[in-house]
Amino acid sequence: MANNNAPLLEMKNIQKSFYGNQVLNDINITLNEGDVLGLCGENGAGKTTLMKILFGMEEIAETGGYGGEICFNGEKVDFKSPFDALNAGIGMVHQEFSLIPGFTATENILLNREPLKRNVISEVFGDRLNTLNYNEMTGRAENAIEKMGFKIDPKMVIADMPVGHKQFTEIARELSKENLRLLILDEPTAVLTESEADALLQSIKSMSERGVAVIFVTHRLEEIMTVCNKVVVMRDGLVVMDTRAEDTDVKKITKAMVGRDVESVDNKSVGTDETAETIMSIKNLWVDMPGETVRNVSLDVKKGEILGIGGLAGQGKLGVPNGIMGLYEAGGTVVFKGNEIPLNSPRKCLDSNIAFVSEDRRGVGLLLDETLEWNIAFPAMQIQNKFLKKLFGGLIKWRDEKAIKEVTDKYIDELQIKCTSSKQKAKELSGGNQQKICLAKSFALEPEFLFASEPTRGIDVGAKSLVLEALRKLNKEKGVTVVVISSELEELRGVCDRIAIVSGGEVAGILPASKSSEEFGQLMVSKVI
Amino acid sequence: MKNIIEFLKKNIVPIMFIIICSICVPISGFSVTYMINEVMTRLTRNAFLILSLLIPIMAGMGLNFGMTLGAMAGEIAIVLVSDWQIWGIPAIVLACIFSIPISILLGLFCGKMLNMAKSREMVTSYIISFFMNGIYMLLMLYAMGPIIPIKHTSIKLPRGYGIRNTVSMLNNRQCIDNALAFSVGGVKIPVLTLLIIAAMCLFIIWFRKTKLGQDMRAVGQDMEVARSAGIDVEKTRIIAMVISTVMAGFGMVLYVQNLSSFSTYSSHSNVGMFAIAALLVGGASVDKASIGNVFLGVILFHTLFIVAPTVGTKITGDSMVGEYFRVFISYAVITIALIMYEIKKRQQKSNAGKLLAEAQNKEEQ
Amino acid sequence: MKERIKNIIAEFGISRLIIVGFILFMFALAPVSGNKISTLLSNVANRFAWNGLLVLSMVPMIHSGCGLNFGLPLEIEAGLLGVTIAIEMGFTGNEAFLAALTIATPFAILFGTLYGFLLNKIKGGEMMIATYVGFSAVSLMCIGWVMLPFKNPVIVWGYTGKGLRTMISIENYYYEVLSGFLRFKLFGVTIPTGAILFFALIAFGIWAFLHTKTGTAMTAVGSNPTFAKAAGINIDRIRMLSVILSTWIAAIGIINYQQGFGYVQLYTAPYSMAMPAVAAILLGGASVNKASISNVIIGTILYQAIVTTTPNVINSLINLDISDVIRIIVSNGVILFALTRKIEEPKK
Structure with missing residues (x-):
């Protein structure tokens, strides 16, 4: 069965597209027993999709499957579900914990694989009435923890554990699987303290000595240099670097990650006018936005500029606008045009003429079940009393359907929104057109200051350039200060004057958009936690 | 000190009840023997029913308002057994056996429905109990007689079909309670019933240690994680409902043999509400309940139940006030428990923000 | 053409089509069973006039995302307090009706505020808690009806002189004050014009309210609370307003119900008022977070048609009284059908 001469894993010509959008192009990766592969790349480079394909996640099949061929252990495989992958000996530790909070480490390590004891009742009613063999469970869990090389208390309940120990519990769970041949770790050190991260690297080494191959996805390049013997860098769905670790260094990897032909960037910005007054000053901002925690951000925004906020996913760049706009609990001070804006109150921000285009279109940005008219007119109606007819001397503020239709039609025209009529429901539009509605909604407020959070996420190329163009136009023609938050550095470099990079919940640095990608790349990984 | 406050906070409902009871019992003027006797009777009558609520809570399905379905199954079985003129312990055993298929059917229905209404389990199971009550009435009022033969006039309505408002099991009166029973200082100890309840408790303790029990706990805490570990979430939840319903059916049979009669069209609803209220009085919450909660709850809740009418009369001079008061208490306890559960869920979310602010302060210092 | 018919059917809902078909079938059977169709229709018209407002009281809370208002019994208590106090104060005849409405209003605002405050604390768990808040309120008021110092012999038990009666006849008060107003017969169908106009008036008020700025905000809060929050809406305040509005409509709704029904029912009667109202609005095509005035009207008619016509017809045909069942x-x-449908959650 097992062919000892063949490599453990061969991924050949892997291709994948989502809705006609090519995200993986001809990926080839080979891995031998005991290899530790460091996989890195910017967000959206395709790492996660590649790992999902390898692990047989259902969403791949649901979106049309993939092209190419995967050989594991010398055999061609096509995993229909993660369970197939698990059975073949592939384990994966995801970024989000997959643990039962009220269970002990032991119970979690052996979840649904508990050793059982037969009894009389189970003979009659079936195997699920076998009792758990607690001694055996403890033994196996301890064994797995031993293998991992980092001591965690097998009897401790997950809810009481420090975050790092939860991560180790997950790793121990994969290690407790006897047939484990390949372990995928998706940013495992993100939640670990320094000493824990060292311990993890140590345990990766010992796994590799035992012949388990590891794919290590991380933004921490030093870690890759410490523990990996192979490095693969992806960018835009392509493998741009595939080499042995000793042949490269952190600098080269960074360059490969972000390095593009710098000249091709079409930056129309004239640069920030350094003498311009500061319109918004953010000091010591913290925001409790799950997955995008902001720890300590201080930042000044100049009047009339387009400021970009970039950074890797999960580092807190999205938390900045969401916190200021009061959607997530926040603390610190924000001064706008000389007045302090109270946090945790969306109304106060909107009253000061600050508008926000949320990255979460469906969740925050739109009333999916209502008409386009409602979506576009609603905030302006509520905040600025627009589109209302005053009856009985202002006693009753009646919705002015005609004015609402007019403004909606105006933006449908201006932003080239494809819809059947202004009465169409927002949920029936495509992603790009929904995004344009979100823009129209904030334009209708005629703001002085606009946060646009991931304005181009998940929309097609045509819509993308239209959205960016609209933002630029707003800035140039109406003098609106715009802050664009995006994961795509190149996009920011195309549209912004200055770009602040958020890393580890803090501002790692602010550079003019004309600086090289490499410099931005170094800032992005500088404070990663 | 902090621990004490924490303890008080967690057990506020039982503590409140202990205080209310310790005020009301002396006012009622009942003798100690009488009280112990009454509480013992009610304990043996209700404990089994309340125990049937534990498994759905374990599986994360909240308070099973659908337990009335099991009670209905038990009642149907009792009606049939009574009509066949079977008496004594065999009648009880037969009724239990007969309730099983009906309970399983109802449990399957309820489980399937609840799988379609995840995160709204409680309100859905509550509506199911009402809906099934309609079907049950249809069966008892119109199908019993013409479709399902009923011979005995003591059970049948005078009009010739349908079941009377109260069905009496006088001939089976406390036949289990009296078996092996003895008396200590005027307090009757129904040994066999207690043994059955003890066996039930042991079953639950054992069940928690089985693979199925472990799966239910996993599903109850996090459905998605359980699913990704390969546990069949839907099936596990349905099994939890079926077990609960079957147990409630047995519980109802035990309940009726103790009371020796039941009101055909309302017993099951009352039984369901009082069982849930008692469990919550014992300190259980929507997501956590233990056998200890069952017994503490049954004792406290029914102590109050026994004394409420008398105390009400003594204080207000009106006999109805006490009656209304105990209904109010049952509803209020359930309301408070539900509110506390929701508030707790929201509090957990807001804690993270405080931690962040603290962390920044520390850094600055 | 086929497409269009399909669309119309889909919009109306297959389940509702079945129900309409069933009702038509019952009406077709009516002559066979010896029931006059006109009597049956009069019945439906009458019941619609009694119940319309109670069903309408669901609308504001559904709009603001508080879900189906199972707490209706609590709100009804406000109306009952209005009636009993009005009678106690000695109002008679039609004045008593106006007095009851007036006195019920502050109670409705008070109850609504408390109830709204509670519901804001437990967002997401409204329906179950509302049910039990309603029940708790009814059982607490049961004690209240016994203990409160009412004296008027019309409403107090005759032999003890204290504690309110369970059923109070309003024959000499405001019986049919609305239903009797401008009542006329059309093809043998009696139309209680006054009561229908009263319903229309309040319904128009709600419709108009939903077209104002605040009403628009209410709909948005129910449609997507996060969107509303991001647009600077104070969600808690809007929800509170919707609850108070619901409570007030329910309070006057029960008084309207009594004027048609002829009795004030105290004690345990409000327990069973919530389910029919909830069912009616769902039957009219509302969902857990969307409802319109037309849902109320269609739903109330359909629901009342089923529960009044079916038992009548079946009773006459096979001599079986199964109205309750x-x-x-x-x-x-x-x-149950509505609860087990998949609702697209605005946010995970």
Whole structure:
């Protein structure tokens, strides 16, 4: 069965597209027993999709499957579900914990694989009435923890554990699987303290000595240099670097990650006018936005500029606008045009003429079940009393359907929104057109200051350039200060004057958009936690 | 000190009840023997029913308002057994056996429905109990007689079909309670019933240690994680409902043999509400309940139940006030428990923000 | 053409088509069973006039995302307090009706505020808690009806002189004050014009309210609370307003119900008022977070048609009185159906 001469894993010509959008192009990766592969790349480079394909996640099949061929252990495989992958000996530790909070480490390590004891009742009613063999469970869990090389208390309940120990519990769970041949770790050190991260690297080494191959996805390049013997860098769905670790260094990897032909960037910005007054000053901002925690951000925004906020996913760049706009609990001070804006109150921000285009279109940005008219007119109606007819001397503020239709039609025209009529429901539009509605909604407020959070996420190329163009136009023609938050550095470099990079919940640095990608790349990984 | 406050906070409902009871019992003027006797009777009558609520809570399905379905199954079985003129312990055993298929059917229905209404389990199971009550009435009022033969006039309505408002099991009166029973200082100890309840408790303790029990706990805490570990979430939840319903059916049979009669069209609803209220009085919450909660709850809740009418009369001079008061208490306890559960869920979310602010302060210092 | 018919059917809902078909079938059977169709229709018209407002009281809370208002019994208590106090104060005849409405209003605002405050604390768990808040309120008021110092012999038990009666006849008060107003017969169908106009008036008020700025905000809060929050809406305040509005409509709704029904029912009667109202609005095509005035009208008519016509017809045909059972099965079946539908959550 097992062919000892063949490599453990061969991924050949892997291709994948989502809705006609090519995200993986001809990926080839080979891995031998005991290899530790460091996989890195910017967000959206395709790492996660590649790992999902390898692990047989259902969403791949649901979106049309993939092209190419995967050989594991010398055999061609096509995993229909993660369970197939698990059975073949592939384990994966995801970024989000997959643990039962009220269970002990032991119970979690052996979840649904508990050793059982037969009894009389189970003979009659079936195997699920076998009792758990607690001694055996403890033994196996301890064994797995031993293998991992980092001591965690097998009897401790997950809810009481420090975050790092939860991560180790997950790793121990994969290690407790006897047939484990390949372990995928998706940013495992993100939640670990320094000493824990060292311990993890140590345990990766010992796994590799035992012949388990590891794919290590991380933004921490030093870690890759410490523990990996192979490095693969992806960018835009392509493998741009595939080499042995000793042949490269952190600098080269960074360059490969972000390095593009710098000249091709079409930056129309004239640069920030350094003498311009500061319109918004953010000091010591913290925001409790799950997955995008902001720890300590201080930042000044100049009047009339387009400021970009970039950074890797999960580092807190999205938390900045969401916190200021009061959607997530926040603390610190924000001064706008000389007045302090109270946090945790969306109304106060909107009253000061600050508008926000949320990255979460469906969740925050739109009333999916209502008409386009409602979506576009609603905030302006509520905040600025627009589109209302005053009856009985202002006693009753009646919705002015005609004015609402007019403004909606105006933006449908201006932003080239494809819809059947202004009465169409927002949920029936495509992603790009929904995004344009979100823009129209904030334009209708005629703001002085606009946060646009991931304005181009998940929309097609045509819509993308239209959205960016609209933002630029707003800035140039109406003098609106715009802050664009995006994961795509190149996009920011195309549209912004200055770009602040958020890393580890803090501002790692602010550079003019004309600086090289490499410099931005170094800032992005500088404070990663 | 902090621990004490924490303890008080967690057990506020039982503590409140202990205080209310310790005020009301002396006012009622009942003798100690009488009280112990009454509480013992009610304990043996209700404990089994309340125990049937534990498994759905374990599986994360909240308070099973659908337990009335099991009670209905038990009642149907009792009606049939009574009509066949079977008496004594065999009648009880037969009724239990007969309730099983009906309970399983109802449990399957309820489980399937609840799988379609995840995160709204409680309100859905509550509506199911009402809906099934309609079907049950249809069966008892119109199908019993013409479709399902009923011979005995003591059970049948005078009009010739349908079941009377109260069905009496006088001939089976406390036949289990009296078996092996003895008396200590005027307090009757129904040994066999207690043994059955003890066996039930042991079953639950054992069940928690089985693979199925472990799966239910996993599903109850996090459905998605359980699913990704390969546990069949839907099936596990349905099994939890079926077990609960079957147990409630047995519980109802035990309940009726103790009371020796039941009101055909309302017993099951009352039984369901009082069982849930008692469990919550014992300190259980929507997501956590233990056998200890069952017994503490049954004792406290029914102590109050026994004394409420008398105390009400003594204080207000009106006999109805006490009656209304105990209904109010049952509803209020359930309301408070539900509110506390929701508030707790929201509090957990807001804690993270405080931690962040603290962390920044520390850094600055 | 086929497409269009399909669309119309889909919009109306297959389940509702079945129910309409069933009702038509019952009406077709009516002559066979010896019932006059005109009597049956009069019945439906009458019941619609009694119940319309109670069903309408669901609308504001559904709009603001508080879900189906199972707490209706609590709100009804406000109306009952209004009536009993008005009678106690000695109002008679039609004045008593106006007095009851007036006195009920502050109670409705008070109850609504408390109830709204509670519901804001437990967002997401409204329906179950509302049910039990309603029940707790009814059982607490049961004690209240016994203990409160009412004296008027019309409403107090005759032999003890204290504690309110369970049923109070309003024959000499405001019986049919609205239903009798401008009543006329059309093809033998009696139309209680006054009561329908009263319903229309309040319904118009709600419709108009939903077209104002605040009303628009209310709909948005129910449609997507996060969107509303991001647009600077104070969600808690809007929800509170919707609850108070619901409470007030329910309070006057029960008084309107009494003027048609002829009795004030105290004590445990409000327990069973929530389910029919919830079922009716769902039957009219509302969902857990969307409802319109037309849902109320269609729903109330359909629901009342089922629960009044079916038992009548069946009773005459096979001599079986199953009105209660039908009511229970239909109302809870409809609610169950609505609860087990997949609702697209605005946010995970």
